[in-house]
Amino acid sequence: MIAFEQVTKCYASGQEALSEVSFSIKTGEMAFVTGHSGAGKSTLLKLMMLIERPTKGHILINDVAVDGFSHRQIPLLRRKFGIVHQNHQLLSDRSVFDNVALPLIIAGFAPRDVGRRVRAALDKVNLLSKEKQLPEMLSGGEQQRVGIARAVVNKPAFLIADEPTGNLDPELSTQIMQIFQDFNDVGVTVLVATHDLALLARMPHRSLTLREGKLIGSGLPSSSMHHSSAQPHDADQPFVQVDI
Amino acid sequence: MKPSVQAQSDTAQSGFMAWRQHHRSVAIESLVRLAKHPLSSFVTMLVLAIAITLPSSLNLVVRNLSHLLGPESSTLQMSLYLSANVTASEAQQLASQLQSWPEINQAVYVSPSEAKQMFEQREGFEGLIDSLPTNPLPGLITLSVKSATLSAEQADNIERKAIQLNGVASVKMDLQWFQKISAIVVLLNQLATGLAILLATGVMLVVGNTIKLAIDSRREEIIVIKLIGATNAFIRRPFLYLGLWLGLGAALLAVLLSKISEYALTYAVSSLIDAYGANVTLLTLGLNDGLLLLAGGASLGLAGAWLAANHHIRSLEPQ
Ligand SMILES: Nc1ncnc2c1ncn2[C@@H]1O[C@H](COP(=O)(O)OP(=O)(O)O)[C@@H](O)[C@H]1O
Numbered sequence: 001m002i003a004f005e006q007v008t009k010c011y012a013s014g015q016e017a018l019s020e021v022s023f024s025i026k027t028g029e030m031a032f033v034t035g036h037s038g039a040g041k042s043t044l045l046k047l048m049m050l051i052e053r054p055t056k057g058h059i060l061i062n063d064v065a066v067d068g069f070s071h072r073q074i075p076l077l078r079r080k081f082g083i084v085h086q087n088h089q090l091l092s093d094r095s096v097f098d099n100v101a102l103p104l105i106i107a108g109f110a111p112r113d114v115g116r117r118v119r120a121a122l123d124k125v126n127l128l129s130k131e132k133q134l135p136e137m138l139s140g141g142e143q144q145r146v147g148i149a150r151a152v153v154n155k156p157a158f159l160i161a162d163e164p165t166g167n168l169d170p171e172l173s174t175q176i177m178q179i180f181q182d183f184n185d186v187g188v189t190v191l192v193a194t195h196d197l198a199l200l201a202r203m204p205h206r207s208l209t210l211r212e213g214k215l216i217g218s219g220l221p222s223s224s225m226h227h228s229s230a231q232p233h234d235a236d237q238p239f240v241q242v243d244i
Numbered sequence: 245m246k247p248s249v250q251a252q253s254d255t256a257q258s259g260f261m262a263w264r265q266h267h268r269s270v271a272i273e274s275l276v277r278l279a280k281h282p283l284s285s286f287v288t289m290l291v292l293a294i295a296i297t298l299p300s301s302l303n304l305v306v307r308n309l310s311h312l313l314g315p316e317s318s319t320l321q322m323s324l325y326l327s328a329n330v331t332a333s334e335a336q337q338l339a340s341q342l343q344s345w346p347e348i349n350q351a352v353y354v355s356p357s358e359a360k361q362m363f364e365q366r367e368g369f370e371g372l373i374d375s376l377p378t379n380p381l382p383g384l385i386t387l388s389v390k391s392a393t394l395s396a397e398q399a400d401n402i403e404r405k406a407i408q409l410n411g412v413a414s415v416k417m418d419l420q421w422f423q424k425i426s427a428i429v430v431l432l433n434q435l436a437t438g439l440a441i442l443l444a445t446g447v448m449l450v451v452g453n454t455i456k457l458a459i460d461s462r463r464e465e466i467i468v469i470k471l472i473g474a475t476n477a478f479i480r481r482p483f484l485y486l487g488l489w490l491g492l493g494a495a496l497l498a499v500l501l502s503k504i505s506e507y508a509l510t511y512a513v514s515s516l517i518d519a520y521g522a523n524v525t526l527l528t529l530g531l532n533d534g535l536l537l538l539a540g541g542a543s544l545g546l547a548g549a550w551l552a553a554n555h556h557i558r559s560l561e562p563q
C-alpha cells in the first residue's frame with residue numbers, strides 16, 4: 001500500500017512541484033501517473049523513495065509514515081522498491097549479470113542464491129543469453145529490460161518506473177508495458193509514470209493525472225473492464241518456472 | 245510485504261557467510277584496482293613509505309645514540325681532592341667508605357706521588373714538579389658513578405654528599421659531557437615524536453586524497469547503488485580496503501627502505517668503528533619494530549580512508 005496525504009513539495013528554488021496531493025494505491029494494484037512534462041510525476045516517485053522529502057504532508061508505505069525516516073532507515077526502505085529509470089542507470093563497466101546482481105549483493109545474499117535469482121530475473125525478461133555482455137552492447141529495448149530485471153531480482157513488493165518507455169518505439173513500449181503487466185499479474189504493486197497516453201489507454205488501470213503539481217484525476221480509462229488483481233501476493237511466483 | 249520478508253529470512257540464514265564472502269571479494273577487488281594502475285599506486289605508496297621511514301629512522305638513530313654514547317656505556321667521573329693533612333691510610337679508608345655507597349661503581353685512591361707521576365706524563369710538564377721544593381699536588385679519590393639511570397640532579401646530590409665528608413677539600417665533576425648527551429638525546433626524541441605526528445597526519449591526508457579521487461571516479465556507480473538501497477557502510481567498504489592496502493603496502497616499502505639504509509649505514513659506521521678498535525654493535529630495526537610499522541601503516545591508511553570516505557560518500561545523493 002502506498003498513500004500520499006496532503007503532500008506538498010517545494011524545491012529549494014521555490015518551485016512548487018506538488019501541491020496537496022492525496023491518493024492511495026492498494027497492494028497488488030497497478031496504476032499510472034500521467035501529466036505533461038513538468039507536471040510533477042518524477043517528483044512524486046522520488047518522494048516515495050525519499051530521494052526527496054515532502055515539504056508538507058505524509059507518505060505512508062504499508063501504513064508506515066516514511067517521510068520522517070532517518071538516513072539509516074532509507075536503504076531498507078529503498079530495497080522494498082524495484083526502480084526502473086528512463087535512462088536505465090546501468091553500470092557500463094559491469095556485465096549484464098553483475099548489473100542485475102547488484103540489489104542482491106547489497107542485500108547480502110549468498111553467492112549461490114545470487115546466481116539462481118539473477119538468471120531467473122533475466123529469463124523473465126528474455127535476456128538469459130546476454131548475461132555476459134556489457135550494457136552498451138545491447139539495444140535500447142534490451143537495456144531497459146536489463147533495468148527491469150535488476151528492479152525485480154530482489155522480489156520487491158513495489159515496482160516503480162519513471163518514463164520507462166520514453167526512449168523506445170511504440171512496439172518496444174508495448175512489450176515493456178506487458179512485462180510490467182506480467183509482474184502485476186503475480187501480485188506486485190506497480191506504479192508507472194508516463195506521458196504516453198496512447199499506451200495507457202489500452203490498459204485497464206487507474207491513472208493519477210497531474211497538472212502543474214495538482215492531482216486533477218485518478219480514475220480508470222473510460223473503456224476499461226475491471227482488471228482482477230485480487231489474488232494474494234506470492235513472493236516466489238514470478239520465478240516459479242525457474243525455481244523448480 | 246511478503247517478498248521482502250522472504251528476502252530477509254533468506255539473508256539471515258546465510259547472512260554471516262555472505263557478509264564474509266563479500267568482504268573477501270571487496271578486499272580482492274580493491275587490490276586488483278590498485279594493480280590496474282601499478283605506477284601511480286607505487287608512487288603513492290613510495291611517498292607514504294618515505295613519510296613513514298623518516299620518523300622511524302630518526303627514532304632508530306636516537307636509540308643508537310643513547311646506546312653508544314649515552315649513560316649506559318659512559319660512566320660519570322668525579323674527583324674528590326683531599327686536604328693536605330689526610331694520611332694515606334685515612335684516604336684508603338675514605339675510599340672504601342665511598343665504595344660502599346650504592347651509587348658508586350668504583351672509588352680509587354690516588355696518592356700525591358701517584359698524582360705527580362700522572363701529571364708528569366703529560367706532554368710539556370716533564371720535570372716541572374721536580375723543580376719545586378715540595379710536591380704541591382694533593383691526594384685524590386676518583387669516583388666512577390653508576391650513571392645508567394642517573395639524572396643531573398642525582399649527580400648533584402652525590403657531589404653535595406661527598407663534599408661534606410671529612411678530609412675532602414673539593415669535588416670536581418665531569419658533568420658537562422653527560423648533560424650534553426642526555427640533552428641531545430631528549431631533543432632528538434622530541435624531534436622524532438613531532439615528526440611522527442606531522443608525517444602521520446600527512447599519510448592520512450595523502451591516503452584521504454587518493455580515496456577522494458577513487459570516489460570521484462566511481463560517483464555514478466555510488467549514486468546508482470544508493471538508489472537501490474546500499475547502506476553507507478556497504479559503499480564505504482571497497483574504499484576502506486583501498487586505504488588499508490595503501491597503508492600496508494607503504495609500511496612494507498618503509499621496512500624495505502629502512503633495511504636498505506641500515507645496511508648502508510652499518511657498513512659506513514663499521515669502518516669507522518674498526519678504525520677506533522672499539523667493539524660496538526649498532527641497534528637495528530627488529531621484528532617487533534617491523535610489525536609495529538606494518539600495524540601503524542595499516543591503521544593510518546584505514547583511518548585516512550575512513551575519514552575521506554565518510555565525508556565524500558555522504559555528499560553523493562541521487563537526484
Ligand atoms: N531538483 C529540482 N530542483 C528544482 N526544481 C525542480 C527539481 N526537480 C524538478 N523540479 C521542478 O519541479 C517541477 C516538476 O518536475 P518533475 O517532477 O520532474 O516533472 P515531470 O517528471 O512530470 O516532468 C518542474 O517544474 C521542475 O522544473
Ligand SMILES: [Mg+2]
Nearest residue numbers: 041042043162
Ligand atoms: Mg520526469
